[in-house]
Amino acid sequence: MVESKHPWKAWIYLAPAIVLLLIFTVWPIVNTLRMAFLENYNIMAATVPGVTFNVGLGNFQQVIQYGGFLTCLGNTMLICFLTVPISTFLALIIAVCLNAIRPLQRMLQTIFFLPYVTNSIAIGMVFAAMFNMIGNNFGGEGELLITAGIINNIIGIFGVEPINWINVGSSYAANVFVMVVYIVWNALPFKILILLGGLQSVNKQYYDAAKVDGTSRVRTFWRITVPLLSPMIAYVVITGFIGGFKEYSSIVGIFGEDMGPTGDPRRLNTMVGFIYDALANHQGRASAAALILFGIIFVVTMINLWVSKKKTHY
Amino acid sequence: MTAQNITMQEKDMSRVHARQRVMKIAVQVGLYAFLGIMALIVIFPFYFMLISSVKSMDEYRQTVQTLWPRDIILHNYVDAFKTANLGTLFLNTMYVGVVSTILSLVITVLSAFAFARLEFKGRDAMFAALLATMMIPGELFTITNYATISAFEWKNTYTVLIVPFLVSVFYIYLLRQNFLQIPNELYLAAKVDGTSDLKYLWKVMIPLSLPTLISITILKMMGAWNSYVWPRLVANDEAHRMITNGLRNAFTDSTGDVNIPVQMAAVALVSTPLFLVFIFLRKYIMKGVSRSGIKG
Incomplete structure (x- = not known):
């Protein structure tokens, strides 16, 4: 490092970043804390001279008592605890298999990475079309036309009756299924990329030793591969949880901005969706919800780190 | 024996x-x-x-769907382009993407240089504080930023789509790590020769860290292409609407009677640039992604 003759020069280089960070990062942190603890705070009311807000936990109370919040929290938890284990396990299996083949490896790797470079709203619309039971509501003049949709066609091959996945009157379980399929599909590429990268850097000697000892493949997988990969597994689980708690646009992609099937809006709303709903008119409540979200993410990350520290083998 | x-x-x-x-x-x-x-x-x-x-509406509506279209109707793409007004959306998105990428690169390079090569008081503490902000979910910032840009009267302008996201702590971190790998001797030699910092940055540091800069450019452009929540919130007027938002809006019909083949054509058109970028620049995307854990 060089002792500069002009220490102020560094600040000139940093000036644009600092100004923008102060306005769009530092101030929001301070302001969110302030708004969250001012009861019933909203920006419109705050501009009226003489209006003051009580300091207290009113916003947090409102968030928790507000009916929609528990739905949002439940949906978000469900997304996390279903999609993270499923996608991590699938990605691990696929990565291990990819690592064990030579011909076509690169081509398959590319295919598995494809969902990453997509627009989650756009491809959400494709998933919606695939699961749509009523391909199109209207046939001819006022005639209701019911078609099965491609997914129902496929499960029909196996003798399963068509299921109403996302349309009017669909069940919550069916909605969640579609959501989980889409989120897992979306989450796989990143996890495969990280886990395959980890596998390729694992020392081959461990496997040779296992082979000499005649260890079975399943045992090798659980006793060698998983422990050696544990730092990468911990990484994809943590980022998966953080992503899961912030899930929003995948659901907009499938169900539209109503966040639910027609006739039952907000049924699949998430924590982030809750914040956006309150954002324009109830900034106090939105801030409190954002702090709760941050708190949950923080706690879950700490638990994950703590568990992985105990379980990780470096 | x-x-x-x-x-x-x-x-x-x-x-x-x-x-x-x-x-x-x-x-x-x-x-x-x-x-x-x-x-x-x-x-x-x-x-x-x-x-x-490329299917006709009639074919798409069949109870058992065909796995290969009987007639290929390319006109769906023309309809999609018109219905979703993709031309305007595309130009808006490109404008926002290009301008914000260029400005963001300049800011990132200057900051990373200061953190990697210059000595000043509180440098390490400040860098640590910056990294800590990466843990906070973006929604927490959005609430106040929405109020801030309303107060600045930036609603429905290009500025609101570009300025709030110019600084990315993650990109600064990525580039600083890259800069640190460049031997300090080069810098000292340049100093002895009387080369200015900016010239050194331009002639040595930037060429040596080009792969990272390309990764940042791609991720930033993809970010503009895929951004949805913020643009919908602050610039949802006809003139500034971005592509993802426009796509979602164009096919949200209250009657529920959506022409799905045309919708799929629009989705394909929006997805194509992403695939092209992926095919030609895969190496840089994967490199950036494996270190970030963030999408776009």
Whole structure:
């Protein structure tokens, strides 16, 4: 490092970043804390001279008592605890298999990475079309036309009756299924990329030793591969949880901005969706919800780190 | 050991080898079968999008869908382009993407240089504080930023789509790590020669960290292309609407009677640039992604 003759020069280089960070990062942190603890705070009311807000936990109370919040929290938890284990396990299996083949490896790797470079709203619309039971509501003049949709066609091959996945009157379980399929599909590429990268850097000697000892493949997988990969597994689980708690646009992609099937809006709303709903008119409540979200993410990350520290083998 | 014994052993060994070879082939077949099926599942939505995008409405409405279109109707793409007004959306998105990428690169390079090469008070503490902000979910900032840009009267302008996201702590971090790998001797030599900092930055540091800068450019452009929540919130007027937002809006019909083939054509058109970028710049995307853990 060089002792500069002009220490102020560094600040000139940093000036644009600092100004923008102060306005769009530092101030929001301070302001969110302030708004969250001012009861019933909203920006419109705050501009009226003489209006003051009580300091207290009113916003947090409102968030928790507000009916929609528990739905949002439940949906978000469900997304996390279903999609993270499923996608991590699938990605691990696929990565291990990819690592064990030579011909076509690169081509398959590319295919598995494809969902990453997509627009989650756009491809959400494709998933919606695939699961749509009523391909199109209207046939001819006022005639209701019911078609099965491609997914129902496929499960029909196996003798399963068509299921109403996302349309009017669909069940919550069916909605969640579609959501989980889409989120897992979306989450796989990143996890495969990280886990395959980890596998390729694992020392081959461990496997040779296992082979000499005649260890079975399943045992090798659980006793060698998983422990050696544990730092990468911990990484994809943590980022998966953080992503899961912030899930929003995948659901907009499938169900539209109503966040639910027609006739039952907000049924699949998430924590982030809750914040956006309150954002324009109830900034106090939105801030409190954002702090709760941050708190949950923080706690879950700490638990994950703590568990992985105990379980990780470096 | 007698000669007979040795041939017996050899026979045993070759039998074991043969069995091992059969096992190995069986395992390989199993691996390819599994990966093949998974690959088909992963790729199926894209296939469905493409075949549906060229079907007629009548064909799409069939109770059992065809896996290959009977007639290929390319006119769906023309309809999609018109219905979703993709031309304007595309230009808006490109403008926002290009301007914000250029400005963001300048800011990132300058900050990373200061953190990597210059000595000043509180440098490490400040860098640590910056990294800590990465833990906070973006929604926490959005609430106040929405109020801030309303107060600045930036609603429905390009500025609001560009300025709030110019500084990315993650990009500064990425580039600083890259800058730190460049030997300090080069910098000292340049100083002795009387080269200015900016010239050194331009002639040495930037060329040496070009791969990272390309990764940042791609991620930033993809970010603009895929951004949805913020643009919908602050610039949802006809003149500034971005592509993802426009796509979602164009096909949200209250009657529920959406022309799905045309919708799929629009989705395909919006997805194409991403695939092109992916095919030609895969290396940089994967490199940036594996270090970030963030999408776009």
